[in-house]
Amino acid sequence: ITIYDEEHFVTYLRLLDAQTxxxxxxxxxxxxxxxDPASDVARTRRCWESHLARARWMTKVGYRRILEQAVEEARLDRH
Structure with missing residues (x-):
């Protein structure tokens, strides 16, 4: 999980809600x-597609990594 992902969790959720x-x-x-899709449709579409793909990845793989990181941090805090 990147810092970018952490900063965009809400964006990912909003994209998934919109898709639903x-x-x-x-x-x-x-x-x-x-x-603004009117200014550059192709680039805007790629941006939307890539963010939506990352949001989907977060629901299938990424959330596990968040949990694994949290467990590791908790383990380190105990020692």
Missing amino acids: DNADWTEVARIVLHR
């Missing part, structure tokens, strides 16, 4: 990612 609601990707990019 079948929200239009352009609106999600504008509201959640603060990107």
Whole structure:
């Protein structure tokens, strides 16, 4: 888990919520990612896709790493 991930947990959750609601990707990019699809559709789409992919990864793999890090930190704090 990167510092970028930690700073964007809320963004990832918002993207996943929007996907569940079948929200239009352009609106999600504008509201959640603060990107203007009208100025550069291809780049905005890639940004939205990459952030959504990372959000999905967090739900399948990343959360385990967060838990593993927390367990390791707790173990080190005890010693």
